[in-house]
Amino acid sequence: MLKSLYKKTLVAAVVMVTSVNVFAADKVYRLKLAESWGPNFPVFGDSVKNMVKMAEEMSNGRLKIRVDSANKHKSAFGVFDMVKSGQYDMGHSASYYYKGKVPNTLYFTTMPFGMTAMEQYAWFQYGGGQELMDEVYAPHNLVAFPGGNTGVQMGGWFRKEINNLDDLKNLKMRIPGFAGEVLAKLGATPVNIPPGELYTALERNTIDALEWVGPSLDLRMGFHKIAPFYYMGWHEPATELMFIINKKKLDSLPADLQAILKVAMHKASYDMYVQSYASSAENWAEMTSEFPDIKVKTFPAEVLTAMKKANDEILSEKAASDEMAAKIIKSQQDYLKLVRVWTDISEFGYIQSTKE
Template identity: 80%
Template sequence: MLKSLCSKTLLASAIIAFSSAAVAADKVYKLKLAETWGPNFPVFGDAVKNMVKMADEMSNGRLKIRVDSSNKHKAPFGVFDLVKSGQYDLGHTASYYYKGKVPNTLYFTTMPFGMNAPEQHAWLQYGGGQDLMNQVYAEHNLVPFPGGNTGVQMGGWFRKEINSVEDLQNLKMRIPGFAGEVLAKLGATPVNIPPGELYTALERNTIDALEWVGPSLDLRMGFHKIAPYYYMGWHEPATELMFIANKKKLEKMPEDLQAILAVAMRKAAYDMFIHSYAESAKNWQTMLQEYPNIQVKTFPAEVIKALKNANDDLLKEKAAADPMAAKIIESQQQYMKQVRAYTAISEQGYLNSTEGL
């Protein structure tokens, strides 16, 4: 009788466990994502849409993500706090926008005179970069993921030519991240303005110059109508956007959905890099053919040298003031020495040896 009862009890427990698993497998998890960008924003917003679609398909409909653009949540540079506080479960933004709140976030977007996109991806995935980023964000109940790279960004649109370091004095320029601090050291006034307000700020002389991305997004913004001097880049050689997730919310989901979300983010990030590259190539041809008044410029050697010196001084100051900053900076610099040697004989070597053929 006891044996029979135990068997029945075990059977009942098995049925309950199976039923619970079936219910869990059928449960739909609904997440909210806040993005820094406006609705239907090209390339950046496309990356978010791709991620949401892939997460839905791979989870067989168990993972639904609602996206609120900046016009909805009204805080384009507040995504960090929106996700940290739990008002949103996920975010898509850029790490360096939050350097005023958490200074060590700025190193994970891009650094002046730093790594290009393949080098930076290698550092993040195989050089310890992701671990360092995790440490910085863990203190704020956040889990960070790479969110798409623009590749090398252009140096910006200027109303007037930059012929010397003196021309940077009192120049009011939209430029975020570490590069803004570098320019400030040389007498410029860096400001950060939401994407949707950039053209108006330039048109109304609120700023004298701005950098945005590159041909992939700049052409449609119309900056060339106001500021004809288009300078090559130095400040953002590999601008990585980011997805962030509320840690507590993430951990409440089944492990398979956590894995699906991570894969969807990684695939969307890769797709954005390729999409950005393709759009830049296409729009660059359009600029050359349809807008001959755009004057493509390289900053004078004197200016580049001054920017590099200011950048090096700032890195030393940051490292001396903050042990975590020192750890990140050291990691990036050591990895770049290693990976750049290979870039020089592979990518750069290929371009040099085939130039002019």
């Protein structure tokens, strides 16, 4: 009789454990994500949608992520705080938007005269960049991951041609991040304005110039209708957006869902770079054929030299006053020296040697 009872108890235990495991496997985990962009924002917003779709599909529906755009949460530049506080579980934004709050976040978007997109991805994944980003975000209960790259950004739209350094004096320009500090050192007035307000600010003379992204997004924004001078880039050679996650929330997910989420972010990040590259090529062709009044310019050598000098001086000042900044700056500069030799031989060398 005891033997029979033991068997019944064992069978009941197996059934119970199996039921628990099935229940756990079927449990749906719901996350909320705040993005800095408006609803259906092209390219940037597509990166978020792609990540959400992949995460749900790879998890067989166990991981569902609700996306709130800036028009809903009303704080395009508040994503960092909302995720840190737990109001949202995740965010999609740009790291350099938060330099006023955590100065060392700005290095993980892009740096003037710095690495290209592929060089920077190599730094993130194989040169210690991700580990440094982890170190900066950890005190805020956050984990950040690359969230999509625009590639080389254009230098901006200007109402008037820039012929010399004096033309930068008192120029009010929308330009975030480190580049804003460089222009400020040269006498300009940098401001940061949410994406949805850029055209209006330019139209109403609130600003004299702005940089946004490049042909992939600029053409549809209509900036060329107001500011016809379109300058080549110098300030953002590899603009990387970011996914940020509340670390406690990430740790609370089952291990397989954590892995799925990271893979989805990684894939969405690269996909955005490819989409941005393709869109820029298509839109550049349209711009040059449909809008011949757009005047594509390169900044004068005098201006570029002054920008580079100002950039180097600011980097030296930041490295001298902040140990973590010094660590990040050194890592980026050392990696650029290493990787640029190969870029010159491979990418640049190939283009130069096969140009007709």
